[in-house]
Amino acid sequence: MRAYERMLEYVKYPTASDPESTVVPSTQTQWDLARALVKEMKEMGISNVSLDEHCYVMGEIPSNIEGYNGPSVGFVAHMDVSCEAPAENIKAQVIEYNGGDIIQNEELDLRIDVNTFPFIEKYKGCHIVTSDGTTLLGADNKAGIAEILTMAETLLNNPEIKHGNIKIAFTPDEEIGCGTEFFNVERFGADFAYTVDGDAFGECQSETFNAFTVNVYVTGFNIHPGSAKNRMKNAIRIAAEYEVMIPDAETPEHTEGYEGFYHLCEMKGDVESAQMEYIIRDHDINEAQRRCEFMKKAADYLNSKYGEGTVRVEITPSYRNMREVIEEKPQVVELVLAVYEEMGVSPDTAPIRGGTDGANLSFMGVPCPNLGTGGHNYHGRKEFAVVEEMDKVVDLLIRIAEKTAEL
Ligand SMILES: [Zn+2]
Structure with a gap:
């Protein structure tokens, strides 16, 4: 046969x-x-x-x-x-x-x-x-x-x-x-x-790639928008701010060959809380780890701006x-x-x-x-x-x- x-x-x-x-x-x-x-x-x-x-x-x-x-x-x-x-x-x-x-x-x-x-x-x-x-x-x-x-x-x-x-x-x-x-x-x-x-x-x-999954959790603070001045923390806007820090050139739509990337797969949320799922891919393990570090630093920056615990990053290795x-x-x-x-x-x-x-x-x-x-x-x-x-x-x-x- x-x-x-x-x-x-x-x-x-x-x-x-x-x-x-x-x-x-x-x-x-x-x-x-x-x-x-x-x-x-x-x-x-x-x-x-x-x-x-x-x-x-x-x-x-x-x-x-x-x-x-x-x-x-x-x-x-x-x-x-x-x-x-x-x-x-x-x-x-x-x-x-x-x-x-x-x-x-x-x-x-x-x-x-x-x-x-x-x-x-x-x-x-x-x-x-x-x-x-x-x-x-x-x-x-x-x-x-x-x-x-x-x-x-x-x-x-x-x-x-x-x-x-x-x-x-x-x-x-x-x-x-x-x-x-x-x-x-x-x-x-x-x-x-x-x-x-x-x-x-x-x-x-x-x-193959080295692969990591990165979950980003944002905790906001909701209050009636009419009286929110200086008090509201809008989780979904903070999530958007986080995403803007990710280098645009290092995404799947702009990379090929041996170039690695960050990829935002999913984003959901409201004023109270927001969640994003990213994957990180790179053939070079050092480059993949550098990206993991960057994502942690981006969270640190937003925490210094909005208060400790606002953004939490969870990194899980997938394959090597x-x-x-x-x-x-x-x-x-x-x-x-x-x-x-x-x-x-x-x-x-x-x-x-x-x-x-x-x-x-x-x-x-x-x-x-x-x-x-x-x-x-x-x-x-x-x-x-x-x-x-x-x-x-x-x-x-x-x-x-x-x-x-x-x-
Ligand atoms: Zn197959």
Whole structure:
């Protein structure tokens, strides 16, 4: 079976995760896909397949080299899809693409238009999987699951391909930032791993942001506006004053590449009290910490102006740049770059302006860069995957499994 054919099955499961949920996994539908995957993995002949109480699916393929005592390589993908776009009743279709717009839905005139997405032209002559334009597709990350299991099937059916130990994990709730919360690293048993959760084929990402969440609480003092002179403290105006101190040039809408930012995500309140949620992102941990300090100082300034306790800042770390872990084990990236070279592909190693489950796994002891899947335009109705790129990703994973035995 080809990877895209598997993906067409998986996208039928409406597995959107739910950030408001208090249970793990956040949605019951993820169990349905997890059970189907367990069944498929067992039938295929993958060893030691398990589904734990938090909905993590794991399995392995022992090395087929006699007396093997080399490393174990892991492959990780997530089962949930984003809830940022409609994710139920997904009607996937395969389109032969000959250039121009990709027509998703003739009747409703929904298309992936080439003016907005000029990069689609390079897939002229390829086959494109997309939804009917009314939902997302779910290639994020079902393309990754399909590629990992197609690699597994190929290796199990072709014992002449010699490979190292292979560990497989499918996780719930990645899209709501909880994909590694209950990840059993010991059970997984990989020395290093790859999340197969990027965009274009050819990506190998080993740098993420350092991430912090900053909650700012403002306490005001309300009094009838007719008699408020010199007494009222208007919390929402003080909150606005705080926001104005944040450097305008250091926001997502003005930054790219290695430039970090402050981002105001939410602001609410009234005269009595106000609350703002910010995130801070930077590839450089010192820069991220400098921004955290600045936000504290901005609060100190307003407290000196309006009285102690008016503005309170709470800073919570979210994830760290995996680069520092991977730098200690550079062969994890070198191995992939060597495979790309063999395949005649010039790799894309640009840093991710975001995080991955691999960032957390790296700090949990499993260095874990991210690989492209052949999927594009994630989290929206214009999402699509390129059939031929998905085949190449399967080839990439097989070669990584082979090369692991040479480490
Ligand atoms: Zn993803």
